[in-house]
Amino acid sequence: MLYIPCPWCGEREELEFHYHDEGHIVRPDVSVGDGEWSSYLYERENVEGWQRDLWSHDAGCRRYFYVLRHSVTDEIGGAYKVGEKLPPLPVEAEREMGS
Amino acid sequence: MSGHFSGLRLAYESLRGHTGWGRQWGSSELGDEYDVVIVGGGGHGLATAYYLASECDVGRIAVLEKGWLGGGNTARNTTIVRSNYLWDKSLALYDHAVKMWEGLSRELNYNVMFSQRGVLHVAHDEGDIRLSRRRCNSIRAAGVDSEWLSPEEVKELVPIINLHGRFPIMGGVFQPRGGVARHDAVAWGYARAASGLGVDIIENCEVTGFDVKRGKVVGLETSRGKVKAKKVGLVVAGHSSRLAELAGFRLPLMMNTLQALVSEPVKPMLSTVVMSNGVHGYMSQSDKGELVIGGGTDLPVSYSRRGGEGWFSSTTASIVELFPCIRRMRVLRMWGGTVDVTKDRSPILGKTPVENLYVNCGWGTGGFKATPGSGHLFAHSISRGEMVEKAAPFGMERFREGCLVDEGAASGVAH
Structure with a gap:
């Protein structure tokens, strides 16, 4: 069971939430060609490591937000609101602290 | 090697304490050059290698597996076999596999316990x-x-x-x-039959890069060194996106x-x-x-x-x-x-943006049932350099062209 820190409600069990997609996928302008459009619709990064997810707190505040999650170890590295400045991925933060 | 399995052989071996069975497939060292390299030693990859060796005249074949044979989704599925899909394209694909399941134990001389x-x-x-x-x-x-x-x-x-x-x-x-069928037996049966036909099966060999020259794959980098390959088939299920990234393209997968x-x-x-x-x-x-x-x-x-x-x-x-x-x-x-x-819940069988690099993935939650058919069609497609009829509708270009084979409703969640 993941414990997800909702930016409004605090840490709750995964069952209260719904995972939607990889985070920060930008819808392209409709004038782009079929290649870019199908890439937007169907292709995903499937990062093996730290990634940014889009979740919603369905059984709580019902808001959308982003979660930093490690796709191999299931660690949660924090959460942030839509529109906030992107926090660095935990791996980037570690690298900065080391340097 | 293990030789032919039969009732007579079982009786003979039982009289001498079952000491003569031998190893079921050879373990090979990675060679310098192959005509076809299959990446992924699960059911689909091993089946592809077997049909390449038994039905297609392609020369030297190798299967590279990062872990051990059949240790991924082949070992983890619920072994259900069926072909009752909604669309004709899917019915043709999956029923091809069911027909092959019906004769598979005899074909491989290995009891896959298809029931x-x-x-x-x-x-x-x-x-x-x-x-x-x-x-x-x-x-x-x-x-x-x-x-x-x-x-x-x-x-x-x-x-x-x-x-x-x-x-x-x-x-x-x-x-x-x-x-249902016995999942381990499927991997082992194909490995044994392919190995008997001279396919090199190399376990603990992870692919770490592709050697691409002028848009064409010419070799692979692996944890056991470099190898030249005229054609490469990627059959790596959950690692497809990672390997596609190494080869420089993206796949429509989650x-x-x-x-x-x-x-x-x-x-x-x-x-x-x-x-x-x-x-x-x-x-x-x-x-x-x-x-x-x-x-x-x-x-x-x-x-x-x-x-x-x-x-x-x-x-x-x-x-x-x-x-x-x-x-x-x-x-x-x-x-x-x-x-x-995949978003349309149908597999991807086809060419990639890299020439001579073919991909067989996207089987999602229901790939086991298709193992013999998938290997058979993929082998013939690699050998010809063109996707054969039943595999042709499943290329990744269908997502760009909007020609989806939407089995979301028919396959539902239960596979």
């Missing part, structure tokens, strides 16, 4: 009935076996099912030719965790496979007596091979509603695997 005990999809409400009957008719029109059963007929086939519970049974679609569980073993109580798309669950009984239970995937992109607890409670709750007599049974094992899911 055609039938697969039943139950319907719970009026909408479910309409969709199921439509699918049933569409399958029959394509010449594949499919029967509509009344609730009474369902009860006769599955005495332990609860017709009048929270999810009432209002009928079901039955495919008698469907069933990686999800799919879980399954088995109960403690009990005496025979279920003689067919029962699936319910309505409640997201399915159950069969293994030859060992364990009830094999599966359901839908967890939603987040994940490579953890561990799923969430929510899946367990929702799947078992539904299954226990359908089969109240199992509610006090204990769970013996529970596990997860990483499945490569």
